[in-house]
Amino acid sequence: MDAPDKPAGPLIRFENVGLRYGAGAEVLRDISFDLRAGDMVFLTGPSGAGKSSLLKLMYLALRPSRGLVRLFGQDVSTLPRPALAELRRRIGVVFQDFRLLDHLSTFENVALPLLVRGEQLKNYRQDVLELLEWVGLGGRIHARPSVLSGGEQQRAAIARAIVSRPEVLLADEPTGNVDPALARRLMRLFMELNRMGATVVIATHDPEIIRATPGATVMHLNRGFLQFHASEDGLPLQEAPE
Amino acid sequence: MTPPPNTEDALPSAAHMRRNLLPRMHAPMRTFMVAVLTMVWLAALAAGALLLLRQAIGVWTEGVVAEATAQVLPLDGERAEQTLARARRVADALAGQPGVRETRVLSPAEGRALLEPWLGDSGLALNLPMPVLIAVRLDPRGPARIEDLRRVLKERRFANVMLDSHGRWVRELSDLASTSLLLGAGVLVLLLLALVVLVTHAARSALEANRGVIEVLHLIGAQDRFIARQVELHFLRGAFLAASAGIGLAWLTFALLAFLAPAVGIRESIREVFFGFGEQTLQAYLIWLLIIVITTLVSLTAARISATRILASMFHENG
Numbered sequence: 133m134d135a136p137d138k139p140a141g142p143l144i145r146f147e148n149v150g151l152r153y154g155a156g157a158e159v160l161r162d163i164s165f166d167l168r169a170g171d172m173v174f175l176t177g178p179s180g181a182g183k184s185s186l187l188k189l190m191y192l193a194l195r196p197s198r199g200l201v202r203l204f205g206q207d208v209s210t211l212p213r214p215a216l217a218e219l220r221r222r223i224g225v226v227f228q229d230f231r232l233l234d235h236l237s238t239f240e241n242v243a244l245p246l247l248v249r250g251e252q253l254k255n256y257r258q259d260v261l262e263l264l265e266w267v268g269l270g271g272r273i274h275a276r277p278s279v280l281s282g283g284e285q286q287r288a289a290i291a292r293a294i295v296s297r298p299e300v301l302l303a304d305e306p307t308g309n310v311d312p313a314l315a316r317r318l319m320r321l322f323m324e325l326n327r328m329g330a331t332v333v334i335a336t337h338d339p340e341i342i343r344a345t346p347g348a349t350v351m352h353l354n355r356g357f358l359q360f361h362a363s364e365d366g367l368p369l370q371e372a373p374e
Numbered sequence: 375m376t377p378p379p380n381t382e383d384a385l386p387s388a389a390h391m392r393r394n395l396l397p398r399m400h401a402p403m404r405t406f407m408v409a410v411l412t413m414v415w416l417a418a419l420a421a422g423a424l425l426l427l428r429q430a431i432g433v434w435t436e437g438v439v440a441e442a443t444a445q446v447l448p449l450d451g452e453r454a455e456q457t458l459a460r461a462r463r464v465a466d467a468l469a470g471q472p473g474v475r476e477t478r479v480l481s482p483a484e485g486r487a488l489l490e491p492w493l494g495d496s497g498l499a500l501n502l503p504m505p506v507l508i509a510v511r512l513d514p515r516g517p518a519r520i521e522d523l524r525r526v527l528k529e530r531r532f533a534n535v536m537l538d539s540h541g542r543w544v545r546e547l548s549d550l551a552s553t554s555l556l557l558g559a560g561v562l563v564l565l566l567l568a569l570v571v572l573v574t575h576a577a578r579s580a581l582e583a584n585r586g587v588i589e590v591l592h593l594i595g596a597q598d599r600f601i602a603r604q605v606e607l608h609f610l611r612g613a614f615l616a617a618s619a620g621i622g623l624a625w626l627t628f629a630l631l632a633f634l635a636p637a638v639g640i641r642e643s644i645r646e647v648f649f650g651f652g653e654q655t656l657q658a659y660l661i662w663l664l665i666i667v668i669t670t671l672v673s674l675t676a677a678r679i680s681a682t683r684i685l686a687s688m689f690h691e692n693g
Contacts, residue, residue, distance in 0.1 A: 191593060192593075192689055193593060193688070193689065194689070195689060213597075213598055213689075214597055214598070216689060217592075217595050217596065217597045217598070218595070220592075220593060220594065220595040221594075221595035225593060225594075231586070231589075231590050231593075233397075233587055233590060234397070235394065235397035235398070235400070236391075236394065237386075239385055239386075240386065240391055240394075243391070244590075244591075244594055245594040245595060247388065247391055247392065247395075248591055248594060248595060248596035248597075248600060249595060249596075250600075252388065253387065253388035253391070257385065273385070274384065292594070296595075
């Protein structure tokens with residue numbers, strides 16, 4: 133994680149980004165940061181601080197109301213829709229509510245990102261099966277999400293997010309609905325992905341998880357403003373401006 | 375059969391996975407298919423009824439046009455037997471004319487029977503000076519002109535004979551037929567319009583219910599044209615199946631009516647129009663096929679427009 137004034141070449145760059153919904157007040161104000169390859173970042177803040185909105189800007193679900201968002205060196209506001217889809221393929225997302233498709237099996241859900249980009253099943257079939265094995269769902273490949281436990285759904289969502297080996301992984305409260313043991317297991321999974329070179333951004337409320345991840349950077353959102361500090365510090369460096 | 379659990383062999387094919395990207399049989403899709411089936415069934419019934427009406431009108435009109443009636447009125451002081459004998463001579467004179475297939479003199483009893491609906495069977499008609507009626511069957515392929523037959527009667531000096539071509543009746547029947555067909559066509563057009571509106575609405579609702587699925591596909595990197603194609607294929611399949619089922623149901627309805635309709639004439643008409651080998655049957659099936667095509671195209675277009683609208687609303691400034 134670099135401050136905005138660090139050298140060019142980040143995977144994600146936000147410059148003075150603001151976001152408002154409709155005619156309401158800005159939920160994000162003057163957000164600026166760079167994320168580089170291999171960064172491990174926690175996004176924290178109270179409920180309603182705008183963590184999910186910031187993630188949505190990163191995975192191109194929302195357009196900013198103002199400011200500049202550059203992904204992989206490209207200004208997203210100037211890109212045509214097909215090019216935006218190509219950028220989304222380089223980002224894996226673990227949604228807070230998982231967003232698994234109920235009518236598909238675990239295998240189909242996890243293979244979905246590869247299917248939509250037109251890859252041949254025979255080329256990825258084995259990879260998907262191995263990944264499912266790795267996240268502990270090898271015995272649940274035919275199960276529909278409705279019969280999976282919360283933890284299993286969580287792992288299926290993570291598997292779907294990483295199946296295409298994305299350069300950036302964004303996870304919204306990935307440990308919010310699981311017990312502490314499973315949360316630790318999932319965090320080990322994210323750290324493993326980070327060690328393999330992926331930039332990982334995790335939105336979380338859980339200070340224990342942040343403290344247990346030394347070397348990570350914490351972006352703290354408060355009333356729409358962003359502050360930075362190290363994961364070992366535990367607390368934000370400063371309060372948001374009034 | 376449920377696939378054996380946890381075996382790689384039971385994994386779906388890529389084609390199967392693409393076909394099932396949108397849920398096939400969730401409630402809104404079922405509602406859409408039921409709406410399509412019902413509307414297509416009604417439209418097919420209306421179109422079928424219109425064809426039956428057209429066929430019936432054709433038969434009636436042909437029957438009436440191919441007949442004329444001569445009335446031989448009693449002369450002053452003429453006895454009934456004399457009038458009857460004169461009528462036979464008139465019938466013979468007309469029978470020999472070109473364009474006349476045959477003539478038949480109705481007996482006095484038959485003549486009185488025709489008046490029974492108005493006079494009852496009290497015997498009142500026995501005391502009235504009744505004309506003798508002659509049914510003149512014309513050749514439908516080249517019917518004699520009424521004016522020519524009148525001229526023949528005049529030349530042969532048959533007095534007190536009136537020849538009726540049923541012209542007024544034919545004109546009225548023709549007007550009634552045109553009005554009925556127009557009305558039937560109007561009902562069919564209205565039904566087709568209702569079909570378009572209902573199917574469009576049902577397709578939109580079904581797709582709106584799938585917004586979450588489209589959103590996920592969008593966010594994991596599917597191109598808009600990929601999503602639009604899946605949506606189109608999904609609705610193409612659904613609409614075609616439901617519309618075909620609607621036509622099948624209409625066929626079944628007419629098949630049942632061909633045996634169960636109360637009137638023999640209707641049963642025969644249904645068999646001729648829908649289960650014969652003539653041009654009418656071909657026409658009926660072509661119209662039904664057209665209804666399937668229209669319904670499928672309308673569904674496809676509605677789904678495409680809705681999908682485009684849903685996709686356009688994503689990656690939007692205001693969320």
